[in-house]
Amino acid sequence: MIRNLTAILSLGLLLAACGGGEQDELRLWMKEETKDMRGRVAPLPQVKLYEPVAYDGGGLVDPFRTSRITLDNRPGGGGGLQPDMNRPREPLESYPLESIKYVGSLTKNRQTNGIVMVEGALHQVRAGSYMGQNFGIVTKISETEMTLRELVQDPSGDWVERSSTLLLQAKEGK
Numbered sequence: 458m459i460r461n462l463t464a465i466l467s468l469g470l471l472l473a474a475c476g477g478g479e480q481d482e483l484r485l486w487m488k489e490e491t492k493d494m495r496g497r498v499a500p501l502p503q504v505k506l507y508e509p510v511a512y513d514g515g516g517l518v519d520p521f522r523t524s525r526i527t528l529d530n531r532p533g534g535g536g537g538l539q540p541d542m543n544r545p546r547e548p549l550e551s552y553p554l555e556s557i558k559y560v561g562s563l564t565k566n567r568q569t570n571g572i573v574m575v576e577g578a579l580h581q582v583r584a585g586s587y588m589g590q591n592f593g594i595v596t597k598i599s600e601t602e603m604t605l606r607e608l609v610q611d612p613s614g615d616w617v618e619r620s621s622t623l624l625l626q627a628k629e630g631k
Contacts, residue, residue, distance in 0.1 A: 538608060554591070557588060559624065569598045570583045591609050602622050605621045
């Protein structure tokens, strides 16, 4: 306990000795060094006045109104093509044509069937089968490609035929 008391007293004496006139000398030196210094602040930039501009768009057509988009109802247009909406849909019609891969063909009794892969599952198709989301019907199957006829709407709303081809996919390992 006497050691602790001695340590505290000596620490107090040391601090009292440091608080003497050195701080006055430091203050005097700082005053002499900074007597010629003046702060410089750049002037603020001029603020341009806001001038409001009147917008008169009351007479213009609203570009976000959906009623602007209308189908052209021309009589007798489109050649009368329309997909059969009443027929039962086949399973491969729920996949986009881009996701269907033609992986091979199989010929039996002079009938050529195509083998397609969708999401890792193999499906067998023949001429007349439907696949793809654009009412695509298989028209021709060969060893190297499968041809489809699709019905799509053009910008005027008419149904037009489009020919699409699926090429035989090479093995992924080669």
